[in-house]
Amino acid sequence: MITKIMDIIEIIILIDLTIELALSKESIAMKTIAFMSILIFLILEKISRKLR
Structure with missing residues (x-):
């Protein structure tokens, strides 16, 4: 149960990072x-x- 919650949080964070990068004005x-x-x-996560 905790693993699934952590997976959902991880996915949300990665989506947020991707959107921020796509919209940023960095090179x-x-x-x-x-x-x-x-x-x-x-x-590495996979x-x-x-290995677990």
Whole structure:
């Protein structure tokens, strides 16, 4: 139950970050680095779930 709640919170935060990045006036390089960081985080999260 707690895991599902944490998953929902995590998804909401990632969606919020993505929207903020899409609407920001940062350079394309900074946006790319931020999106890559989010993707790395998601990949590591999936790997850690498989190891549980």
